[in-house]
Amino acid sequence: MNYIGSKFTLSSFLEESIKQTQKEIVSILDKSFESADNMLKYVEDSLYKAELLKRALLRDAFNGKI
Numbered sequence: 555m556n557y558i559g560s561k562f563t564l565s566s567f568l569e570e571s572i573k574q575t576q577k578e579i580v581s582i583l584d585k586s587f588e589s590a591d592n593m594l595k596y597v598e599d600s601l602y603k604a605e606l607l608k609r610a611l612l613r614d615a616f617n618g619k620i
Contacts, residue, residue, distance in 0.1 A: 614620050
């Protein structure tokens with residue numbers, strides 16, 4: 555907000571300060587959610603790979619390769 559030529563008040567200053575703080579909080583939350591999404595994808599991929607390995611191990615065991 556441009557305070558030149560306008561009446562500067564404590565409430566207008568606080569309002570701008572609160573808006574800036576809110577923007578910073580939103581930015582932090584966005585980064586946190588992005589990290590959480592990336593971790594979830596990693597876990598899902600790892601579970602999928604573990605399932606594939608389990609199936610391969612069982613297949614080899616039933617075919618007498620182990």
